[in-house]
Amino acid sequence: METLWKDFRYSLRVMRSKPMFTAIIALSLALGIGATSAIFSVINAVTLRPLPYRDPERLVMVQWQNLKSGVRGDRVSPDVFHTWKKNNHVFEEMSTFAVWNPQTLSGEGAPEQVDVQLVSANFFPMLGVRPALGRFFSEKEDMPQAAGKTDSPHGERVVILSYGLWQRRFGGDPGILEKTIRLDGVSHTVIGVMRPGYRFNELSADVWVPFGLDLAKSYTEAGFGVFCWTLARLKAGVTPEQAREDLKPTTGELQQRFPVIISGYAPYVAPLYKQAIGEIGRTLWTLQGAVLFVLLIACANVANLRLAQAASREKEIAVRSSLGASRGRLIRLLLTENLVLASLGGAAGLLLAFLLVKLLVALGPANIPRLAELDSLPVDGRVLSFTFGVSILAGLISGLAPAWHASKLDLNEMLKEGGKGAMSGAQASSLRGVFIVTEMALALALLVGAGLMIRSFLRLQATDPGFNPQNLLTIRVLVITDKYFHRTEAQIRTHSYGSEIADFLGRTIKQVETIPGVQQASATSILPLNRGSGLGNPIMPVLFDSNPDVDIASRPRVDYRMINANFFKTMGIPILKGRDFTEREIVEPDRVIIINETMARRFWPNASPLGRRIKLNRNEPWDEIIGVVGDVKTTDLDGEIQPTVYWPRKCWVYIFSDIVARTTVEPTSVAQAVMSKIHELDPEVAISDVGTMEDLAWRSIARPRFNTLLLTALALVALALAVVGIYGMMSYAVSQRTREIGIRMALGANSGDVLKLVIRHGMTLTLISVGVGLALSFALTRLLSGWLGWLYQVKPTDPVTFVGVSLLLSAVAFLACYIPARRATKLNPMETLRHD
Numbered sequence: 001m002e003t004l005w006k007d008f009r010y011s012l013r014v015m016r017s018k019p020m021f022t023a024i025i026a027l028s029l030a031l032g033i034g035a036t037s038a039i040f041s042v043i044n045a046v047t048l049r050p051l052p053y054r055d056p057e058r059l060v061m062v063q064w065q066n067l068k069s070g071v072r073g074d075r076v077s078p079d080v081f082h083t084w085k086k087n088n089h090v091f092e093e094m095s096t097f098a099v100w101n102p103q104t105l106s107g108e109g110a111p112e113q114v115d116v117q118l119v120s121a122n123f124f125p126m127l128g129v130r131p132a133l134g135r136f137f138s139e140k141e142d143m144p145q146a147a148g149k150t151d152s153p154h155g156e157r158v159v160i161l162s163y164g165l166w167q168r169r170f171g172g173d174p175g176i177l178e179k180t181i182r183l184d185g186v187s188h189t190v191i192g193v194m195r196p197g198y199r200f201n202e203l204s205a206d207v208w209v210p211f212g213l214d215l216a217k218s219y220t221e222a223g224f225g226v227f228c229w230t231l232a233r234l235k236a237g238v239t240p241e242q243a244r245e246d247l248k249p250t251t252g253e254l255q256q257r258f259p260v261i262i263s264g265y266a267p268y269v270a271p272l273y274k275q276a277i278g279e280i281g282r283t284l285w286t287l288q289g290a291v292l293f294v295l296l297i298a299c300a301n302v303a304n305l306r307l308a309q310a311a312s313r314e315k316e317i318a319v320r321s322s323l324g325a326s327r328g329r330l331i332r333l334l335l336t337e338n339l340v341l342a343s344l345g346g347a348a349g350l351l352l353a354f355l356l357v358k359l360l361v362a363l364g365p366a367n368i369p370r371l372a373e374l375d376s377l378p379v380d381g382r383v384l385s386f387t388f389g390v391s392i393l394a395g396l397i398s399g400l401a402p403a404w405h406a407s408k409l410d411l412n413e414m415l416k417e418g419g420k421g422a423m424s425g426a427q428a429s430s431l432r433g434v435f436i437v438t439e440m441a442l443a444l445a446l447l448v449g450a451g452l453m454i455r456s457f458l459r460l461q462a463t464d465p466g467f468n469p470q471n472l473l474t475i476r477v478l479v480i481t482d483k484y485f486h487r488t489e490a491q492i493r494t495h496s497y498g499s500e501i502a503d504f505l506g507r508t509i510k511q512v513e514t515i516p517g518v519q520q521a522s523a524t525s526i527l528p529l530n531r532g533s534g535l536g537n538p539i540m541p542v543l544f545d546s547n548p549d550v551d552i553a554s555r556p557r558v559d560y561r562m563i564n565a566n567f568f569k570t571m572g573i574p575i576l577k578g579r580d581f582t583e584r585e586i587v588e589p590d591r592v593i594i595i596n597e598t599m600a601r602r603f604w605p606n607a608s609p610l611g612r613r614i615k616l617n618r619n620e621p622w623d624e625i626i627g628v629v630g631d632v633k634t635t636d637l638d639g640e641i642q643p644t645v646y647w648p649r650k651c652w653v654y655i656f657s658d659i660v661a662r663t664t665v666e667p668t669s670v671a672q673a674v675m676s677k678i679h680e681l682d683p684e685v686a687i688s689d690v691g692t693m694e695d696l697a698w699r700s701i702a703r704p705r706f707n708t709l710l711l712t713a714l715a716l717v718a719l720a721l722a723v724v725g726i727y728g729m730m731s732y733a734v735s736q737r738t739r740e741i742g743i744r745m746a747l748g749a750n751s752g753d754v755l756k757l758v759i760r761h762g763m764t765l766t767l768i769s770v771g772v773g774l775a776l777s778f779a780l781t782r783l784l785s786g787w788l789g790w791l792y793q794v795k796p797t798d799p800v801t802f803v804g805v806s807l808l809l810s811a812v813a814f815l816a817c818y819i820p821a822r823r824a825t826k827l828n829p830m831e832t833l834r835h836d
Helices: 001-018 021-047 078-085 122-129 162-168 213-221 240-257 272-277 280-312 314-322 327-363 370-377 379-407 426-461 488-493 500-511 566-571 583-587 599-601 667-681 693-700 702-736 738-746 752-781 801-824 828-834
Strands: 059-066 090-106 112-119 133-134 159-160 179-185 184-196 207-210 230-233 265-271 472-478 518-524 559-563 575-578 592-596 623-629 645-648 656-663 686-692
Touching: 001 021, 001 112, 001 327, 001 472, 021 184, 021 272, 021 280, 021 370, 021 379, 021 702, 059 240, 059 272, 059 500, 078 090, 078 230, 090 122, 090 207, 090 379, 090 472, 112 686, 133 162, 184 738, 207 472, 230 240, 230 265, 230 488, 240 265, 265 272, 265 738, 280 327, 280 379, 280 426, 280 702, 314 327, 327 370, 327 379, 426 702, 426 752, 472 667, 472 693, 500 583, 500 656, 500 667, 518 566, 566 656, 592 599, 599 623, 599 645, 645 656, 656 667, 667 686, 693 702, 702 738, 702 752, 702 801, 752 801
Parallel strands: 112 207, 159 184, 559 645, 592 623
Antiparallel strands: 059 230, 059 265, 090 112, 090 179, 090 230, 133 184, 159 207, 179 184, 472 656, 472 686, 518 559, 518 656, 575 623, 592 645
């Protein structure tokens, strides 16, 4: 330990004596270590840090899995939940929750749309979370009231507020408990406020209300049955696989009650943390691999610098060896110096990681789960340990080869005046060449990946969404349910409920079209490119045709949208065949529909669909197809287009809708006027998501944009490090060959010969690097398209990208070689002959 302490102090003296050299090495390592630690911080927060619940490893989600395709469905019906809960022997307890229709919070201030979740009484206690104020629901509050006592579906109208809503709407009033708020015009008593930052499985909510399973059953009977998520806590020692086996017998019971729906499905039990992470884990670990490439390039750079430094210390090392220092002692001294430098780089890297994490959180898309947690704890003990370990590893990787090579000395040769040692010979030059090839090959692989991502993103941006997004204002409106949404038995039987909402939307659109600058307006149940709209993606109903023998499980599924008059004209969606809805068809209950091109091509590839009759529900009347419109990207620009049916607004079952207005001026300039017109018709309507269609399209590609930006930034850093590395190596090579160059020039070599001599050496290494890098790229880029699915309309072996990146790296390397070569041609032969 005493010797180690002496080595440490000597290392500090060496660093102080060469501050510029120390700063360059520390900065190189800081870039690699900082980027690596930053990505690991995100991985730690998203995938490694335990979920903030009691015994989170025992929490699971129970769902259905299609035995044929393997596809799993998140939601089930209340009947299925009851059956699982009644028959299970492996769960301590089971609870259910659902994302419900957004509701209007009114009273003090302007009406506001709030996201609502239904939760069973044991949901929060099962998670082990505590409220910031008040309490959670009781079992009594989760039960329906006896018939005839009240029109309330629950025993009491009680709610729990999110911390954000409590702060934003009520100013953090500590006296909020037992106060009354109005949701959709109905009074509710506040009994609690949730703790700050609470989000379950990234499902945001402003308000929680008791579930009331009997109420859920009534919705099942009305045709809205599959909407419950099932959360369970495993008994101690029980695995998810054992839980699946335990639930399998219940499938037989359910098949007897629902033979068509349950056929071909089995229960699936998934750990909650897997559900929370989703597919983002692959992305993050891939990015971690990319930053490790950058770290390896930085280590190769540092190794080259240390080789150069060791060459200038050959006399010192020879003297130490002649005085009795063993080879192991010399290696330890040099490694200690490198580890001290790596520790300095690690400290700077940790600071850089802290700043990079803040930047990642700011730039990252909203759909990366748990990313917001980094705001409060960007660096924890695990990240600190990781950074320390990476720093030590980087110090060993970048220092071991130079230390080993420097300790191989010929004392007789070294102690002579002008003698050359191991660090100045051909072996050292070859080792430096290996490091250069390594870092340039890794940089090429990163550049190829970034090039593919950039080409993919540009093609994604250029994708035709199927409509004209320019000059389109979008506004979400939410009406109070009891005011506009009445469902009598006759309305349910004739599928005519929701007409009040449709009438309100019709009046609203007519008023909006009177605003100067508004060319035309319309409305739709869900906007294109809006994955997070309302309850999420609409339930895709089964398509029926005139063949009654086809089983329902084998029938295709289609998407659907409800639209108002002039929707296609307002959005700029072309009508390819047939005609648009007439004004009368929008209002009257005529059974006519319009389909998209994909649906026409898939179901009637060799015939016209016009005049064909279909229905989307077994109990509904037949609808006649009167038109075919162009395909529209419904959720993502790179998403698959689904067969889609457009219904007129006569039966508007959505209590929320999106109003779109095409303008002749900048869209947001008329937004205030549009909102005023809406509130003139109904002051209690909640308005949200005011923006433009172009902004919505930009948000829809947030994750591919983030991935492309991050990978490109890493590739540019890698390129910069590689260029600095080859420039430094060529400069050092010129300085080592000064005498040789002088002799050549004295014997008649001109500046062109010297230029070619130096550049040939550098470009030879570059060409080897390109070959190795291309082979590595061919092996790795398939991950981008296959495992990750990041590429859009670009092949993983795209020749344009591979050739272009190779030429770019070669050109940059040529410049890095040319500058030292040019300097070599300026040498004076007489001075160089006196060198050494």
